[in-house]
Amino acid sequence: MSIDKTPAPAATEPAEKTAAAAVPAVDPRLLVREQGFAGYVGEFKRKMKAGDLGSMPVVVGLLVIWAIFTSLNGNFLTAGNFSDMSVAMVGTGMIAVGIVFVLLLGEIDLSVGSVSGVAGAAFAVMNVTHGMNEILALVLSILTGTVAGAIHGFVFARIGVPAFAVTLAGLLFWQGFMLRILGDNGTINLDADGIVVNLTSYYFSDVAAAYGLAVVVTAGYFLSAFLGNRRREAAGVPSRPLSEIIVRTVLLGVLAFVVAIVFNQYKGLPLAVVIFLAFLLLTDFVLRRTAYGRKVFALGGSVEASRRAGINVELVRISVFAIAGTFAAIGGLFVASKIASANQGAGTGEFLMNVIAAAVIGGTSLFGGRGRTWDALLGVMVIVSIQYGLALEGIASPVQYMITGGVLLATVVIDAVTRKTQKTAGRA
Amino acid sequence: MSATPVLALRGVSKRFGAVQALTDVELEVHAGEVVALVGDNGAGKSTLVKTIAGVHPIDEGAIEWDGRPVTISKPNDAQNLGIATVYQDLALCDNIDVVGNLYLGREIRKRGVLDEVEMERRSRELLDTLSIRIPSVRIPIASLSGGQRQVVAIARSMLGEPKLVILDEPTAALGVEQTAQVLDLVERLRERGHAVILISHNMADVKAVADKVAVLRLGRNNGIFEVKSTSQEEIISAITGATENAVTRRAARTNGEIQK
Numbered sequence: 001m002s003i004d005k006t007p008a009p010a011a012t013e014p015a016e017k018t019a020a021a022a023v024p025a026v027d028p029r030l031l032v033r034e035q036g037f038a039g040y041v042g043e044f045k046r047k048m049k050a051g052d053l054g055s056m057p058v059v060v061g062l063l064v065i066w067a068i069f070t071s072l073n074g075n076f077l078t079a080g081n082f083s084d085m086s087v088a089m090v091g092t093g094m095i096a097v098g099i100v101f102v103l104l105l106g107e108i109d110l111s112v113g114s115v116s117g118v119a120g121a122a123f124a125v126m127n128v129t130h131g132m133n134e135i136l137a138l139v140l141s142i143l144t145g146t147v148a149g150a151i152h153g154f155v156f157a158r159i160g161v162p163a164f165a166v167t168l169a170g171l172l173f174w175q176g177f178m179l180r181i182l183g184d185n186g187t188i189n190l191d192a193d194g195i196v197v198n199l200t201s202y203y204f205s206d207v208a209a210a211y212g213l214a215v216v217v218t219a220g221y222f223l224s225a226f227l228g229n230r231r232r233e234a235a236g237v238p239s240r241p242l243s244e245i246i247v248r249t250v251l252l253g254v255l256a257f258v259v260a261i262v263f264n265q266y267k268g269l270p271l272a273v274v275i276f277l278a279f280l281l282l283t284d285f286v287l288r289r290t291a292y293g294r295k296v297f298a299l300g301g302s303v304e305a306s307r308r309a310g311i312n313v314e315l316v317r318i319s320v321f322a323i324a325g326t327f328a329a330i331g332g333l334f335v336a337s338k339i340a341s342a343n344q345g346a347g348t349g350e351f352l353m354n355v356i357a358a359a360v361i362g363g364t365s366l367f368g369g370r371g372r373t374w375d376a377l378l379g380v381m382v383i384v385s386i387q388y389g390l391a392l393e394g395i396a397s398p399v400q401y402m403i404t405g406g407v408l409l410a411t412v413v414i415d416a417v418t419r420k421t422q423k424t425a426g427r428a
Numbered sequence: 429m430s431a432t433p434v435l436a437l438r439g440v441s442k443r444f445g446a447v448q449a450l451t452d453v454e455l456e457v458h459a460g461e462v463v464a465l466v467g468d469n470g471a472g473k474s475t476l477v478k479t480i481a482g483v484h485p486i487d488e489g490a491i492e493w494d495g496r497p498v499t500i501s502k503p504n505d506a507q508n509l510g511i512a513t514v515y516q517d518l519a520l521c522d523n524i525d526v527v528g529n530l531y532l533g534r535e536i537r538k539r540g541v542l543d544e545v546e547m548e549r550r551s552r553e554l555l556d557t558l559s560i561r562i563p564s565v566r567i568p569i570a571s572l573s574g575g576q577r578q579v580v581a582i583a584r585s586m587l588g589e590p591k592l593v594i595l596d597e598p599t600a601a602l603g604v605e606q607t608a609q610v611l612d613l614v615e616r617l618r619e620r621g622h623a624v625i626l627i628s629h630n631m632a633d634v635k636a637v638a639d640k641v642a643v644l645r646l647g648r649n650n651g652i653f654e655v656k657s658t659s660q661e662e663i664i665s666a667i668t669g670a671t672e673n674a675v676t677r678r679a680a681r682t683n684g685e686i687q688k
Contacts, residue, residue: 228545235549238566289542291535294524298532301521308519309533369523 055363057414058378061407065382069389076389079265086263087200089384090272091116091334092351096358096376097283098149098327101320103359104287104300106368107156107163109324111170112355115148116332117178117347123196123333124188124342125181134195142329148174149325153318163321171352179344187343190336199275199337203267210269214256217277222249272334276377279330283373296320300369331355350401357408358383365415382407432495433458434591434623435480435511440489442475449475450647452489457592462614462624464634464655467644468667473627476644477594480625481513482506512585513594518577520584522570526562527551529569530584554583558616561609575606579613592623599633611637631660645669 069076095112102109119141126137152170156163182188190197204210225245232239263269287293295316298306307313336342360366361382362375383404390400433456442450450472457463467473478484480491482503490497493509500506506513520529527548536543536550551565560579562572569577578598585593595614599607607630614637617624628634634641635655643650643666651666 231545232548235545237545237548237552289544290540291537291542294528294532294535294542297524297528298521301523302519304517305519305521305529305532311533369521 055375055378058361058363058375058382058411061361061410062378062382062385065385065389069385069392072389073392075392079262081388081392082262083266083270085381085384085388087270087272088338088388089380090200090276091331091338092355092358092383093276093376093380094279094331094334095328095355096331096362096380097279097373098324098331099356099359100362100364100371100373100376101283101287101296101327102163102324103364103366104296104368104371105317105320106300106366107317107320108356109149109152109163109167109321110352111148111152111167111174112324112328112331113347113352114171114174114178115145115325115328115347116335116351117342118148118174118181119145119329119332120336120342120346121178121182121188123336124190125183127194127196128188128190134191138195138333141333142326145325145327145329145332146322147325149328150318150322152325153321156321157314157317175348178346182342182344187341189341192340196333196337197340198271199334200270200272201337201340202271203269204271204274205268207264207268210260210263211257213269213274214253214260217256218249218253221252225249272337279327280373280377287373292316292319297369350404353408354383354404357404357411360415361407361411363411363415365419366412367415367419433492434494436492436495437476437480438490438492440476440479440486440491442472442479442484442487448647450479450486452648453644454649455642457623457625459591459623460618460621461640462618462626462638464626464628464638464641465644466628466631466634466641466663466667467650470646471644471667472647473644474596475647477513477596477625477627480506480511480592481594482511507588510589510591511594512588512590512592514578514581514585514596514598516596516600518581520569520577520581523568525568526565526572526580529580530554530587532584534587554586557620558583558586558613560613573606575602575609578602578606578610582610582613582617586617590622592625593617594625594627596627597629598626599628599630607633631663634663635660643667 066077075081095116098112099109122144123137123141126132126140127134132140148170152163152166155161155166222245225240225248226242229239229242229245260269263273287296295306295311298309298311299313299316303313306316332347335346358379359371359376360379362371362377362379364371364375364379386403386407387400390403435455435457437453437455440450440453440455441448453472453476455463455465455476465473465476475484479486480500482500482505485499485501491500492498498505498509500509500511521532524532527544530551531547536547538546548565555562555565558579560583562576562580569580572580582593582595582598598610598614602610611633614624614626618637618639626634626638638655641653641655641658641663643653643663645667646669650669653663653666
């Protein structure tokens with residue numbers, strides 16, 4: 001038995017090479033995206049069928065939640081409520097951004113709630129009790145989170161204790177640490193005009209701020225997409241059709257302006273939202289456009305492959321947990337800012353679950369290797385919408401827990417089913 | 429074919445505790461030559477490959493690279509010499525696309541940022557020169573078939589412009605069509621002047637692409653054959669270590685039945 005090595009493909013090769021000088025030879029079975037807008041629609045349909053749902057379920061879910069609460073209570077979809085929700089979600093959202101990093105590795109960090117409480121308490125103690133300079137206290141309290149996360153990462157990566165166990169220990173330890181430094185009185189009120197309180201209480205009341213940001217975001221998106229496309233065309237690799245970029249830009253622009261109008265109807269553009277968006281942009285950039293981000297994804301895909309590719313697995317793991325700790329601390333400061341105090345309840349109870357739920361509901365896979373930091377935004381919008389909607393209805397927290405639990409379950413079911421569908425569709 | 433072999437093993441021995449895994453093994457690979465390394469399970473194929481790849485340093489003997497004696501004590505040494513190894517478990521990240529996997533750990537950067545356009549352009553170029561057909565360089569590895577993953581893994585090893593490529597059972601677990609694709613690729617590597625060591629259990633594959641067959645038996649050389657002038661039976665008897673074995677008995681029996 002010998003294998004015939006001059007089959008049809010080899011014979012047709014020269015013809016193909018000449019005919020397709022610009023377009024490289026492609027597999028005939030390939031579902032190539034047709035050029036132009038029709039191709040875009042086709043691709044979208046195919047992705048949906050193949051279970052490549054992306055952010056679709058959570059966006060649809062969010063719209064359904066909003067529709068339900070609006071029909072129940074006219075106050076839900078008001079500029080004031082919307083603006084309040086936007087500010088309230090930043091604390092949880094920031095911590096969820098850190099959780100997305102950890103989930104990308106396929107690991108979990110249970111300590112972020114406690115660490116966020118420590119950061120708020122540490123700031124209050126340093127700034128209020130000991131009169132330390134505000135900015136120094138802010139930086140130090142954030143670094144507390146970084147160090148805490150790095151310790152978890154070290155024990156996990158170097159000693160090999162499962163992340164679940166390490167961070168469970170961290171959850172208890174840091175909660176105790178927070179109670180210890182808060183001392184006997186338990187609650188420390190923050191300076192009402194201080195930086196930290198202003199994080200959530202400051203609004204850019206000039207209407208130009210919100211509109212200006214909307215313009216900058218939209219134009220920035222268009223420029224980066226357009227210039228990126230030009231580079232791709234120049235290099236002769238497939239690029240998106242211009243129509244697709246325009247459609248995406250218009251959609252983003254409409255969304256940005258609607259949000260800006262809503263903010264301006266109330267107190268203006270909240271500082272907290274600007275900071276949150278800036279961190280989301282930054283982390284998204286780090287994950288998708290830098291070698292570091294590629295390493296994080298690689299570890300989520302296959303640790304062995306990463307190791308063989310020369311990636312320092314331990315270092316990446318430790319750094320990811322340090323990032324999670326850092327974002328936990330930043331989030332903790334926003335939480336303290338919202339209530340203008342550091343108290344014993346910070347970061348305890350259902351808070352941790354809400355954070356993890358936000359990351360997962362947003363679409364970050366629990367199985368590692370799939371997710372974006374924007375997921376944290378979408379997920380936390382769902383969580384906060386449910387909280388506010390039920391609070392408006394005067395429904396007590398037991399029901400709130402049950403509903404959030406149900407939403408979380410639905411999300412992980414979608415995650416698991418998506419993985420299966422993608423496997424069978426061959427596009428995991 | 430050049431006179432000096434790219435890689436030459438001279439009397440290589442390797443022990444693991446009480447087990448003598450390799451004894452006085454000789455092997456030569458020239459540029460533009462495919463040497464199939466065959467042998468039964470436990471014959472020492474994997475150990476031999478791992479000594480070349482730097483996973484297990486040799487105990488005795490010498491390794492010559494382009495005629496110069498070299499020591500290979502860790503995987504990096506082998507890589508720096510220009511030896512690329514594609515192991516059976518391909519070590520690709522399922523969730524990352526083809527371009528990302530090709531450049532994993534050696535990403536092209538421009539001012540600190542991943543230069544995706546350049547990586548994609550070069551990936552296409554590389555896959556084109558190797559005539560590798562995959563649906564798209566921007567789909568995750570998970571979407572590819574086993575054969576496609578194998579060729580991506582081999583292409584990945586080609587990025588460092590190695591002089592010697594070691595393929596560990598590249599066609600195991602592949603279908604007929606996919607096997608043919610991988611064998612085509614092996615031939616292309618030879619045409620481009622790479623030296624190739626191919627570990628295989630499949631005699632048809634060996635006959636199809638190899639120039640020489642080096643047989644290992646119980647950790648020792650048991651013959652090096654020119655593929656063109658050697659029959660499959662001869663290779664098999666070298667692998668099993670006897671002219672009288674299960675395979676020949678079966679052949680004789682069926683021949684006998686035909687004669688009846």
